[in-house]
Amino acid sequence: MNTLTNPFIIYKSSAGSGKTYTLTLEYLKLALQQPQTAFKHILAVTFTNKATQEMKERILKVLGQLSRKEISGSELEKVLMESLGLGPEELQSRAKQTLLHILHGYGYFAVSTIDSFFQLVIRSFAREMDLQAKFDLEMDTDAVLERLVDRLVEKVSRDKNLRTWLVDYAKEQIENEKSWDIRSGIKSLGSEIFKEGFKAYRLLFQQSVAQEGFLGEFRQYIRSERAKLKVEAESMKQKAEEIRVAHGLEWTDFKGGTRSFALNFGRLGDPEKPFTKLEASRIEKLNDLSEWASKTSKLLSQIENSYSNGLLEILNQIPVKQIQWNTFEALHRNLNAFGVFRDLILELRELKDEESILLISDVNDFLQEITKDNDAPFIYEKIGNQYRNFLIDEFQDTSEFQWSSFKPLLENSLAS
Template identity: 35%
Template sequence: MPASFRIYSSSAGSGKTYQLTKEYLLLALGADDPAYFKRVLAITFTNDAAGEMKHRIVDALRDFAYPKVGKTDGLLAEVAAELKLPTAEVQRRAAATFRLVLYHYADFGVSTIDSFVQRIVTAFTRELGLPATFEVELDTDAVLQSAVAALLDKVNRDPNSKLLSQTLAEYALGQAEEGKSWSRLPEELAGFGRVLFNETVQEAVAQLGKLSLADFRRLDKQIRTRRGEIEAAFAQTQEVGAAILEQADVRVDDLYYGKTGIGQYVQKGVALLQADGGPNSYVRKTLNEDKWHGGKIKSPADKARVDAVREPLTALMATLDKMRTEYLPNYTLLTAMQPYLFHVSLLSELNKLVEQISLERNVVLISEFNRRIASIVLTEPVPFLYERLGERYEHILIDEFQDTSVLQWNNLLPLVENTLANGHSSLAVGDAKQAIYRWRGGEMEQILRLHQGNTAALVARARDEEMRELLRLRYETLDPALQARALQMNYRSAREIVVFNNSFFEAVSGRHAELGLVSGIYDAHFGQEVPDTAPGVTSPPDPLSKPAFFLSP
């Protein structure tokens, strides 16, 4: 059988754990070597899930080896059929493997991804600059609070921290200007500092860390200057609009729709820089349908006064439209950046203190593991990694793949690629729909792109050119081996629920086909079926007429 990396779409209740157990047994019993189970690594995300999987695998091996009299084992029959082996041979292999699993339970490779990553970190303590006897710190908030306290204390004790003092003072003043309490500075800093432990923005944080406090102060000055220039340009248009009306002796009420029309609009000035500050329908109607006269303009003399402002106001409107198109996006971005600039400028200082405190306490934050080993796993030869770990895995099974963060997958990718290069198969199981919760930094796009075989999109997301090249080389081996699979039978939910959900998401997907990635979640691979024996309705309800709880039982 050729090497493959199968991506299973597995919604809730579709027998995912059963499938993973069967896949593990097929690999462990497929070779006539009772110790081959040591070459299979199954990764999940919680201790409970890892414990359940271990329990199921051990129970299955025991039931295979020592079957109960008069009981038919459907899983044993499936495994024997797929391995194309007599049932007695599968039972013999299961008995030998079961015995070794009990004697060498530490080599039973079913663990959480954090446990596996910790083993890699332990194997590379010297390369990662860690003390040999470090402890894992789970409470990142405690370390962050200590770092914030040390940062504020540094202002009082360090005579060379004048720039830091100014930055903190300006940050507090900015909070006060926004109506927030400056006295909550420690809580604000700690809340914003949590971004240091967020895997999804670590590349950006690393880039920002290259800037000094002085760099941020210069950037703040440049932003304020640029915003002032843009505001001055729009303030000038307000003066121009008022002058045009004054010279022609035309009041706002003389124009079509008065205070909601074009006369008021051309005098809005800086207010035009609001996202919703564009011309309303009355202003557009004045221009498009040539409607300029207000309701009280009747005499030829009054009409002549209004007609005198047509040409200059039309030209001014063209200028305002052009200015909004040119300046509004940048102004909006600069305005959004301004309040957080001093937050960001302090990230690097907080990060240095977090590292210092961790070193003093001889701890490593669990959130740091994936970031620290990224350079090791992606750049070192995989055989060298396994040599340091003291183990070599030929197959990798990943559970709850939708919860795998980008950094975690990038760290696992070389190991999966190595299994394929050596002619062995691996797999991942997940549900893209559940990735919308972004638990643990999981991304919907990751599992969906792999399921679609579009790895180029995953490579393109990397900000760093070197990282993109490393990923591209890894995916060259993975691409030909990708196989999309689906576990579509729902054994848990009532037929009404499954039928309604399929109908609802099919309707939503059809109405929003332009969303591409989102609508791709609800294609044929991601829908669900129900067993023929399941009770309930058989015809789909109108998915957009009634909520699910109105369906008749």
């Protein structure tokens, strides 16, 4: 919000505490300054159509009451007179003029949902963004997701790769004691497409997973790297065993006996879990020789020598190898999901082209493209208006993408 005295004001309030009244009052303080033109330079955004309608009705109702002196002596009238430095008669006159000009120029009465405003901006830039002039803004992403799932299921009979992905995905779900119902699984995966968390990585996804043949090559790469790590684990175990034998030790001779950390050397190379689950913090403590043997141990000298002759070095390799193995295991487990996700992305692209729709979840992406290369005056020129004052309802619900789209306009307002 931009005023001479307070360029930026934040109101915090709970539900039912008079938020709409406060926003209406702030709007009127701005609009009544210049009855003929001020309202044209105010943008009030809300998050629901209901809130938009309520705010519009409240503003018009109060202007009507002020112009007919129906609320003389009210707290609202007193606040407006004090804020604007007006007497009762002048306030009544300005209210009449403001109401008249709003009704005659209703298109400039900019109280709308945040999505409606963004749609206005996008339509203004349709040519620059190579959008069809008659695209429809699709608000119901759940309905789109349902159609997307239907289309994907229909393709199963004629798309061998997709069928393979879905069968393997269903098997994995069963093995993990989850529902084998592929529709619910596909919907769960598909819902991620519309979330901002995915959008941050969408370009990377398009450059990799979405490319033809990538997943097959990636599967081979994962298999190769897992095999290499298993070989490394076996090599580490063999070397550790050689050091133990060379010093005449058993793993139970180390501190802790039958519960000694040293038993983990003998577990290296396990087919399912090649690297021991020793915590990094525990391994860090084991860099201290006193953690390897008690002071009274008869084998203290041999343990100290085994520590220095390679066991400590092997031990310190384990955390890094653990991370590498766990990473490839996670990729291996989710590879089938990646395959289904890839098909969802490609199918969604076709659906949007066929139905000429722009998803509400994509609006902010377009806006970012628009605002990153254009300054605020040019954007205002395209939408046919110049906003100097902004009222944002439920600001805490503004997403990062929405905020980044609004930010250039607000910065321009605060700087002017």
